[in-house]
Amino acid sequence: MIAEGAIEIIRAEKSKLQDINLENIPFGKYFTDYMLEADYKNGEWQTPVIRPYQPLMMAPSVAALHYGQAIFEGIKAYKDPAGNGYIFRPFDNFKRFNLSAVRMAMPEVPEEIFMDGMHKLLQMDINWIPNQADHSLYIRPFMFSSEEMIGVKPSEQYKFMIILSPTGPYYNTPMRIYVEEQYVRAVQGGVGEAKTAGNYAASMLATAEAKKKGYDQVLWMDALEHRYVQECGTMNVFFVIGNTAITPGLDKGTILAGVTRDSVITILQEMGLTVEERDLSIEEVMDAYKSGELKEVFGSGTAATISMIKELKYKDFVMEWDVEKYTVCQQVKTLLNNIRYGKSPDTHGWMYKI
Numbered sequence: 001m002i003a004e005g006a007i008e009i010i011r012a013e014k015s016k017l018q019d020i021n022l023e024n025i026p027f028g029k030y031f032t033d034y035m036l037e038a039d040y041k042n043g044e045w046q047t048p049v050i051r052p053y054q055p056l057m058m059a060p061s062v063a064a065l066h067y068g069q070a071i072f073e074g075i076k077a078y079k080d081p082a083g084n085g086y087i088f089r090p091f092d093n094f095k096r097f098n099l100s101a102v103r104m105a106m107p108e109v110p111e112e113i114f115m116d117g118m119h120k121l122l123q124m125d126i127n128w129i130p131n132q133a134d135h136s137l138y139i140r141p142f143m144f145s146s147e148e149m150i151g152v153k154p155s156e157q158y159k160f161m162i163i164l165s166p167t168g169p170y171y172n173t174p175m176r177i178y179v180e181e182q183y184v185r186a187v188q189g190g191v192g193e194a195k196t197a198g199n200y201a202a203s204m205l206a207t208a209e210a211k212k213k214g215y216d217q218v219l220w221m222d223a224l225e226h227r228y229v230q231e232c233g234t235m236n237v238f239f240v241i242g243n244t245a246i247t248p249g250l251d252k253g254t255i256l257a258g259v260t261r262d263s264v265i266t267i268l269q270e271m272g273l274t275v276e277e278r279d280l281s282i283e284e285v286m287d288a289y290k291s292g293e294l295k296e297v298f299g300s301g302t303a304a305t306i307s308m309i310k311e312l313k314y315k316d317f318v319m320e321w322d323v324e325k326y327t328v329c330q331q332v333k334t335l336l337n338n339i340r341y342g343k344s345p346d347t348h349g350w351m352y353k354i
């Protein structure tokens, strides 16, 4: 735990919780009573502060607003049937956060600030974890360059924060996905595996255009040949072909190394499926669809959890599935949820008690 005095705490006069109904709550709209804030300056991290959730005061010259040196994470906390709070695999997100920091030339955040600060914040806002099925408390750690300067160079000051948002499902219904041919998300040597704000900014036009055509999200293809599947909007993607689940590999550094992705791989293997992390071309996807072997397609992500995909459109070729027949995806979702909501034993050591 964080040492006595290593974190400053400013208490709220009263909780906002009684004004909010935590049932059927939309994603990312409401925020809890507290937030954590830690500044990096003069080459070191300053004492973190937990204070009431409130707006930030910033100069218009703050570097992040101009050059986008900004990274973030998504983590979820759940309640077990006895009402105890748990965070799902926070150390994995902590490690990924610092990988993103290194890639974006930002300072790494020490464990005492990220992990112990998150723990303390969650203890203070523990009553905000919803009880309802498919609901959780979404944890959003993030960091941005906070130096006041107009000049393209790594900033000398950064702000690390954690905010919390009670939430329901990100995607409510099975998804229709447009296979993107024109725009690309990531290229080898780029920042595809970093969870940096710009990756999401760059995805918005393609997603908006796909939405106009009636699709929920895009499926990104590799930037060189526009042939190999990468990931879907806000989630990693799995294709169940026969008794094998295929998901694009992480070897090229163009895909986000999803913590949910990793958990799904473990669960699929425990279910007896073969999991292949490898290049998967859109031709292979279409061939498997035509032969009837491509049984299920689904996405995985912290926000998205496990989301069924019912349609993929590539050029003029439409692939559709009856998601009522999805058994693998349903089973993965149930097994994962049972662990998250404390209904089955945590044999992998994924749940971190608050």
Ligand code: COI
Binding pocket: 073, 074, 075, 200, 234, 301, 302, 303, 304
């Ligand atoms: C997450 O799954 O936590 C994400 O960060 C995706 C999205 C909400 C940006």
